[in-house]
Amino acid sequence: MTENQRDTGPRHAVGEDRALTALDAALAASDADATEAFLTARSGEYTRFADTRVHHPQDIVEQQLMVRVVVDGHAARAATSRIEDITGTVHRACRAARAQAAAGLPGHAHPVAAAPEGRPDAPVRHPDTGTWDVGERSRLAGHAMDAARRAGGAAYGMFGRATTELAVATSGGVRVHTSATEAGAALTVKIDDGSSHWTDLGRSSTALDTHANITRAIGQARAARTPEELPDGVHDVVLGPLAAAEFLDFFGTFGFTGSALADGVGAVAERRGHQVASPLITVADDALAPVGLPIAFDFEGVPKRRVTFLDRGRVADAVTDLASAALLGTTSTGHAHIAREESPRAIPMNLVMSAGHTPEDALIAGVERGVYIQRFWYTRAVDTQATTITGVSRDACFLIEHGVLTRPVRGRRFTESVFGALARVDAVGDRLASKPLMNTWNGCASAPALRIRGFRFGSRPATSRDT
Amino acid sequence: MTPRPGPHSWGETADPRTADALLEAALDAATGPGVDHADVRLVECEELRLYAHHGAAPDERVEHNLGIGVRVLLDGAWGFAGLPLGDHTTAREAAHRAVANATEAARVNTERVTLPARTAVTGRFSTPVRTDPFAVPAQERYALLDAVLAAATAPARVVSAQAGFNAKRQHRHFADTEGSRQHQDFTESGAMLMAFAADRGQVQRRSYPNSFHGNTAAAGWEYVRSLDLVEEAARVGDEAVALLTAPTADPGIADLVIGPAQMSLQIHESCGHALELDRILGDEANYAGTSFITKDAIGALRYGSEAVDITADPTLPGTRGTFAFDDEGTPAARRPLVTRGVVRDFLSHRDSAARIGRAPIGAARSDGWAYPPVCFATNVFLEPGRGSTGELLERLGDGYLIDDNRSWSIDERRLNFQFGTEVAYEVRNGRKGRLLRDFSYGGTTPQFWGSVEAVAGPEEFKAFGMPCGKGEPKQWGFLGHGAAPTLVRGVRIGVA
Numbered sequence: 001m002t003e004n005q006r007d008t009g010p011r012h013a014v015g016e017d018r019a020l021t022a023l024d025a026a027l028a029a030s031d032a033d034a035t036e037a038f039l040t041a042r043s044g045e046y047t048r049f050a051d052t053r054v055h056h057p058q059d060i061v062e063q064q065l066m067v068r069v070v071v072d073g074h075a076a077r078a079a080t081s082r083i084e085d086i087t088g089t090v091h092r093a094c095r096a097a098r099a100q101a102a103a104g105l106p107g108h109a110h111p112v113a114a115a116p117e118g119r120p121d122a123p124v125r126h127p128d129t130g131t132w133d134v135g136e137r138s139r140l141a142g143h144a145m146d147a148a149r150r151a152g153g154a155a156y157g158m159f160g161r162a163t164t165e166l167a168v169a170t171s172g173g174v175r176v177h178t179s180a181t182e183a184g185a186a187l188t189v190k191i192d193d194g195s196s197h198w199t200d201l202g203r204s205s206t207a208l209d210t211h212a213n214i215t216r217a218i219g220q221a222r223a224a225r226t227p228e229e230l231p232d233g234v235h236d237v238v239l240g241p242l243a244a245a246e247f248l249d250f251f252g253t254f255g256f257t258g259s260a261l262a263d264g265v266g267a268v269a270e271r272r273g274h275q276v277a278s279p280l281i282t283v284a285d286d287a288l289a290p291v292g293l294p295i296a297f298d299f300e301g302v303p304k305r306r307v308t309f310l311d312r313g314r315v316a317d318a319v320t321d322l323a324s325a326a327l328l329g330t331t332s333t334g335h336a337h338i339a340r341e342e343s344p345r346a347i348p349m350n351l352v353m354s355a356g357h358t359p360e361d362a363l364i365a366g367v368e369r370g371v372y373i374q375r376f377w378y379t380r381a382v383d384t385q386a387t388t389i390t391g392v393s394r395d396a397c398f399l400i401e402h403g404v405l406t407r408p409v410r411g412r413r414f415t416e417s418v419f420g421a422l423a424r425v426d427a428v429g430d431r432l433a434s435k436p437l438m439n440t441w442n443g444c445a446s447a448p449a450l451r452i453r454g455f456r457f458g459s460r461p462a463t464s465r466d467t
Numbered sequence: 468m469t470p471r472p473g474p475h476s477w478g479e480t481a482d483p484r485t486a487d488a489l490l491e492a493a494l495d496a497a498t499g500p501g502v503d504h505a506d507v508r509l510v511e512c513e514e515l516r517l518y519a520h521h522g523a524a525p526d527e528r529v530e531h532n533l534g535i536g537v538r539v540l541l542d543g544a545w546g547f548a549g550l551p552l553g554d555h556t557t558a559r560e561a562a563h564r565a566v567a568n569a570t571e572a573a574r575v576n577t578e579r580v581t582l583p584a585r586t587a588v589t590g591r592f593s594t595p596v597r598t599d600p601f602a603v604p605a606q607e608r609y610a611l612l613d614a615v616l617a618a619a620t621a622p623a624r625v626v627s628a629q630a631g632f633n634a635k636r637q638h639r640h641f642a643d644t645e646g647s648r649q650h651q652d653f654t655e656s657g658a659m660l661m662a663f664a665a666d667r668g669q670v671q672r673r674s675y676p677n678s679f680h681g682n683t684a685a686a687g688w689e690y691v692r693s694l695d696l697v698e699e700a701a702r703v704g705d706e707a708v709a710l711l712t713a714p715t716a717d718p719g720i721a722d723l724v725i726g727p728a729q730m731s732l733q734i735h736e737s738c739g740h741a742l743e744l745d746r747i748l749g750d751e752a753n754y755a756g757t758s759f760i761t762k763d764a765i766g767a768l769r770y771g772s773e774a775v776d777i778t779a780d781p782t783l784p785g786t787r788g789t790f791a792f793d794d795e796g797t798p799a800a801r802r803p804l805v806t807r808g809v810v811r812d813f814l815s816h817r818d819s820a821a822r823i824g825r826a827p828i829g830a831a832r833s834d835g836w837a838y839p840p841v842c843f844a845t846n847v848f849l850e851p852g853r854g855s856t857g858e859l860l861e862r863l864g865d866g867y868l869i870d871d872n873r874s875w876s877i878d879e880r881r882l883n884f885q886f887g888t889e890v891a892y893e894v895r896n897g898r899k900g901r902l903l904r905d906f907s908y909g910g911t912t913p914q915f916w917g918s919v920e921a922v923a924g925p926e927e928f929k930a931f932g933m934p935c936g937k938g939e940p941k942q943w944g945f946l947g948h949g950a951a952p953t954l955v956r957g958v959r960i961g962v963a
Binding site: 044046047048050051052053054055056057058059060061062063064066073074075076077078079080081082084089092093096099100102103105106107108109110134135138139141142145154156157158160186187188190197259263264265270323327340341342343344377378379380381382383384385388390391392394411413415438439 | 516518520523524525526527528529530531532533534544545546547548549550551552553564565567568569571572574575576577578579580605606609610613626627629631633663665668669670680749750751752753754756818837838839874875876877878879883885887905907909934936938939940941943962963
């Protein structure tokens with residue numbers, strides 16, 4: 001189904017006609033040399049529950065129209081949630097750009113996007129998400145809590161759906177709108193001292209297979225009771241898809257961005273073409289893939305392009321927006337982003353690690369002694385040059401003995417190089433799972449399970465870099 | 468209540484009478500069969516941000532938003548809706564959606580919440596502002612930004628630098644079915660600077676006035692002027708370069724004096740979050756996590772040493788955690804959280820406090836109008852002790868002086884943590900010596916706080932504003948934390 005067909009998905013915050021009318025008004029109100037306007041809107045419905053109750057059932061509608069104007073090579077932005085009354089906002093942006101010019105600042109702002117030739121298609125609307133209304137989600141939450149209670153534990157989580165809209169118009173001829181459904185689920189089950197977690201999100205609520213995953217999570221939490229300590233040291237591991245997806249969060253930090261490339265730092269600037277990971281590993285930013293949260297274009301109206309970061313283990317390319325593309329003398333890959341309380345820059349937003357051909361059970365069967373890790377938690381970069389991150393393992397983690405999961409183990413801190421770990425991958429799972437990317441608009445990371453030969457838990461030993 | 472001319476007389480809802488009409492419309496629509504309580508927040512916010520990377524065009528933006536959030540308690544179940552504001556129709560629509568959500572929740576809930584009755588509290592609050600940051604001439608901002616970047620990038624091996632300023636102003640209007648009517652006007656100003664030096668595959672970063680997002684204060688532009696940004700930018704650039712050739716500390720067990728910026732994050736991660744009562748009760752188990760602290764810890768749990776006094780006080784001016792009323796109308800008050808190392812209270816809101824039979828301390832915070840209130844830190848700080856940093860270093864003897872966070876991670880119970888800092892200095896015989904790079908330390912929360920030996924005096928105290936994430940969907944909280952340099956014995960270092 002295309003986004004222009006009628007469906008019964010979650011309600012729109014704005015809708016195509018209103019959005020494009022507002023953008024047209026913004027362009028008409030501008031007397032700048034060039035003007036770009038984009039509208040983001042999200043109508044979200046979230047059923048959040050904990051143990052005995054749905055404690056945060058929420059409807060949240062957010063919308064913003066932001067304009068960027070260019071005057072004599074100087075650019076400024078202004079934004080408002082009042083999309084029907086945009087004139088004053090446009091004038092504020094124009095005044096700010098003129099003030100920069102009057103102050104004698106260097107005037108080399110990047111231009112706005114021109115109308116593209118053709119437009120990629122992304123599978124963004126699924127009508128089944130329309131049936132996932134507050135009643136259905138509340139019933140599912142009740143079922144999860146009841147089933148966990150019957151198993152001697154408790155369930156916590158959130159089932160939500162949304163319609164996300166993006167519309168862009170520029171004085172260069174761009175005029176586009178997209179409306180995407182979104183369905184997301186997250187569940188943590190605790191039984192005694194055991195726990196399990198499940199997260200997935202995408203455009204279709206049916207694809208989440210929520211009932212089955214509730215049952216699976218309860219079973220895993222039951223199996224994870226009475227965990228024992230995992231000793232520090234190097235272990236062969238099988239990372240579940242959520243644990244593997246955690247690695248993807250850091251590719252922006254590791255230098256797969258136009259700004260890092262322009263500064264001459266990070267993986268692409270310093271190691272392009274180098275074999276840093278196993279040939280089994282291909283990582284890309286691919287907003288056109290039918291996984292996660294596909295979308296066709298970015299805030300600047302530039303069509304999304306697949307950008308390969310690791311091509312069978314070799315460092316490849318970086319994502320760009322119009323600004324970083326101008327610095328690099330190339331074209332934008334469609335990755336403009338503006339994070340809250342940060343300056344605009346291109347970042348990865350739809351990360352996908354390619355699936356392999358090995359079922360997760362077979363990954364586990366290939367480990368004589370090791371550890372299965374369901375997910376990582378609170379991972380943060382320690383050394384972006386060495387691609388070192390730290391975090392802890394958590395929830396349903398088990399020893400692997402003679403190719404099968406045996407005793408549960410407690411979470412443990414790790415500090416590891418992402419490239420180093422990916423270099424030791426010897427098999428890749430056949431199924432992707434998706435998780436949200438923090439602080440990223442429409443951000444998603446999708447990954448398969450991985451088998452890694454040698455993954456260190458505990459403190460990092462001294463290395464030659466320390467001397 | 469006509470608004471006074473000045474830094475708070477901006478926007479569509481500066482006049483409380485305008486806001487009151489919308490609040491009443493929402494409250495009227497939120498009452499009905501089964502509704503035990505309703506509250507409404509009307510928030511208008513404007514943010515000004517100016518960022519520049521050395522050598523690139525600056526990015527300047529001003530963002531305005533206005534919306535209404537309605538929360539109802541119906542048959543003991545909460546419901547919430549937040550909508551961008553159109554007119555009175557929007558206010559009623561938000562109320563209807565909140566009631567519909569609560570109705571569905573009540574069908575499946577096995578636990579029902581009853582809020583103890585509360586006397587209505589009405590009042591106004593405005594951030595004291597000497598210089599309205601939105602009235603500062605653009606020319607001044609541009610000139611300062613240019614000078615800061617020039618100073619930071621003067622050293623040859625500084626490959627990039629970013630600097631920026633931010634200002635935020637808000638009108639927050641609140642009303643509830645108990646009769647409370649509150650109007651608060653907030654102003655914030657802040658700045659950030661990061662310089663990156665690179666050489667032979669190594670990159671080092673220095674920041675000012677704090678890492679990542681810089682620092683933001685509840686104040687006018689006078690705060691930015693107080694930062695001596697150009698002078699500090701020169702220092703930051705030089706230090707980033709010096710770190711490239713600095714040695715590292717040997718891993719092991721060491722004594723530390725931790726500076727105010729890093730201590731503020733230590734407080735945030737291992738104290739503030741750990742004491743959030745909604746976490747303790749499991750409300751955040753699926754997302755932000757739980758806590759090693761249990762609901763029966765008050766008066767019973769030794770959290771730290773006798774030197775550890777931790778206070779929540781939103782009445783202290785100047786921080787992102789400063790306010791007169793929290794986001795469900797509880798008046799701000801100074802509350803001891805940890806006294807001489809023992810837990811004395813939690814960061815609670817009405818829902819969580821009611822569930823354990825305590826009064827809320829007023830830690831309900833929400834990210835503007837669009838999100839329901841959850842327990843966030845307010846202005847949570849380590850009480851200063853006595854003496855200067857120099858005296859504390861003398862007491863330290865041999866060890867390290869560290870500050871400015873580079874990396875942070877903590878487990879979901881807020882127990883096992885690992886931090887890295889931008890800078891560390893070797894200390895020998897109480898004297899600050901060599902600069903060291905890539906410093907890290909780790910431990911567990913009670914062990915760390917139990918090893919605090921001394922805290923420097925109030926003259927060394929610094930406060931920092933920081934953002935934080937919690938809730939599903941994630942909302943941001945804006946908090947204040949502060950500390951004076953703190954002496955901690957027997958900490959594991961070189962862990963990353």
